[in-house]
Amino acid sequence: MTYNFTVSPDFNPGHISGWFIFNTWLQRAINEEIHLELYNSAHEQRKAIADDQVELIYANPYDATALVRDKGFIPVAQAGNKTDEAIIAVNQESPILNIEQLSGGTRISSTDDPDVRMMCMIMLEPAGLNKSNTITTQRDAYILIAKDLLKNDADIGFFLEETYSELSEMTRKQLRPIVRSQIHVIHHLLLVGPQLAHKKDKIQSSLLSMADDSKGAGVLKSLDFERWVAVEQEEAEFMIDLMDTLAE
Amino acid sequence: MKNMTPDDIPGEYQEHMFNYHDGTQRKVLFTNIETQLPEGRLIVSRTDLNGLITDVNPSFIEMSAYHKDELIGQPHYILRHPEMPSAAFNDLWSTVKQRSKWHGYVKNLRKDGGFYWVYATVIANIRNGAITGFTSVRRRASRTKIDESETLYQTL
Numbered sequence: 001m002t003y004n005f006t007v008s009p010d011f012n013p014g015h016i017s018g019w020f021i022f023n024t025w026l027q028r029a030i031n032e033e034i035h036l037e038l039y040n041s042a043h044e045q046r047k048a049i050a051d052d053q054v055e056l057i058y059a060n061p062y063d064a065t066a067l068v069r070d071k072g073f074i075p076v077a078q079a080g081n082k083t084d085e086a087i088i089a090v091n092q093e094s095p096i097l098n099i100e101q102l103s104g105g106t107r108i109s110s111t112d113d114p115d116v117r118m119m120c121m122i123m124l125e126p127a128g129l130n131k132s133n134t135i136t137t138q139r140d141a142y143i144l145i146a147k148d149l150l151k152n153d154a155d156i157g158f159f160l161e162e163t164y165s166e167l168s169e170m171t172r173k174q175l176r177p178i179v180r181s182q183i184h185v186i187h188h189l190l191l192v193g194p195q196l197a198h199k200k201d202k203i204q205s206s207l208l209s210m211a212d213d214s215k216g217a218g219v220l221k222s223l224d225f226e227r228w229v230a231v232e233q234e235e236a237e238f239m240i241d242l243m244d245t246l247a248e
Numbered sequence: 249m250k251n252m253t254p255d256d257i258p259g260e261y262q263e264h265m266f267n268y269h270d271g272t273q274r275k276v277l278f279t280n281i282e283t284q285l286p287e288g289r290l291i292v293s294r295t296d297l298n299g300l301i302t303d304v305n306p307s308f309i310e311m312s313a314y315h316k317d318e319l320i321g322q323p324h325y326i327l328r329h330p331e332m333p334s335a336a337f338n339d340l341w342s343t344v345k346q347r348s349k350w351h352g353y354v355k356n357l358r359k360d361g362g363f364y365w366v367y368a369t370v371i372a373n374i375r376n377g378a379i380t381g382f383t384s385v386r387r388r389a390s391r392t393k394i395d396e397s398e399t400l401y402q403t404l
């Protein structure tokens with residue numbers, strides 16, 4: 001049987017080849033055939049999940065919530081050096097210095113990445129801003145959000161911190177973060193579905209020793225991961241409870 | 249729980265004697281000094297079924313001004329402020345015990361007698377169908393909502 005693997009589509013496009021290299025490595029490590037399918041949007045990916053076409057996934061915290069609670073997915077590991085933090089940025093020349101200077105009618109540029117949207121909307125609350133008194137333009141990529149800010153087509157932009165730091169230096173020089181989340185406990189998770197659950201221990205032990213051999217270390221590097229760290233069920237449940245408190 | 253002592257309080261303070269739901273009493277001292285939760289942060293804690301603190305994050309520790317070992321194992325009312333109506337907490341407990349999410353604006357008391365306002369959410373932790381404890385996440389609240397809550401709480 002060939003298993004299907006996917007990655008939540010908020011990853012940095014620069015890491016696409018890294019995920020294919022990872023998949024090749026993983027198939028050898030656990031001696032199973034795995035097909036990597038990368039979806040273009042959160043919408044397409046959710047449909048594949050609903051149709052039970054995914055057995056292994058590197059999921060953003062939002063998707064992980066539904067996968068663990070409703071679909072019986074089991075946590076395996078997380079990237080050791082990464083938590084999901086969000087940044088709200090403005091054009092360098094904007095008079096806005098902090099959140100509380102924003103007011104009704106603020107124009108937001110955002111991707112459809114649900115975690116980042118949620119975290120950023122929470123960071124707007126102290127200014128009394130919410131869905132009903134802001135105007136959001138949805139973009140397919142973080143670079144387009146930067147463009148909206150540069151052209152003054154938006155007042156603020158929502159970014160995953162990691163993708164913000166990977167914008168070109170030229171672009172970043174023309175932008176200015178006004179707030180950065182410091183949540184620390186929200187992160188992507190590698191999850192296995194019920195069909196592949198019998199391989200969880202094997203996958204986990206392979207991942208944990210990945211940094212120890214030169215091939216594995218090279219694969220990690222192409223993903224920009226330091227290492228994988230095991231995640232137990234209760235740790236994932238804790239993160240999901242936290243996500244639940246933040247969801248509307 | 250030990251009474252609060254003037255040694256921990258900078259400047260002038262008022263006193264209040266609490267009778268907590270578990271029958272214990274404690275004298276608290278409180279001032280008018282407000283601390284603001286910095287933007288972008290969340291305060292997280294977990295309790296057991298009886299509201300004893302089992303876990304706190306660094307923002308919780310910083311905002312409460314207690315040390316971690318002064319918090320773990322203590323009842324969550326260690327943060328209760330005299331200006332918070334008990335009706336709010338009765339509502340909190342009955343809501344989460346029914347497995348629903350509770351939201352509210354809360355004024356909390358710090359170890360140094362100061363206070364901080366947050367918008368808090370509390371949920372039950374459900375594992376294999378049973379409630380095993382509770383999680384609360386608090387975030388920075390807007391000044392308008394704080395002012396509204398202050399007025400409302402004076403009437404309760």
Ligand SMILES: Cc1cc2nc3c(=O)[nH]c(=O)nc-3n(C[C@H](O)[C@H](O)[C@H](O)COP(=O)(O)O)c2cc1C
Nearest residue numbers: 268269295299324325327328329337370382383384
């Ligand atoms: C997860 C959780 C978090 C809580 N957080 C607070 C808090 O931050 N401040 C507070 O005064 N009470 C909090 N409470 C409520 C307290 O348990 C308690 O009901 C309240 O302080 C009133 O005290 P009393 O019921 O003993 O009079 C929390 C309860 C739970 C379950």
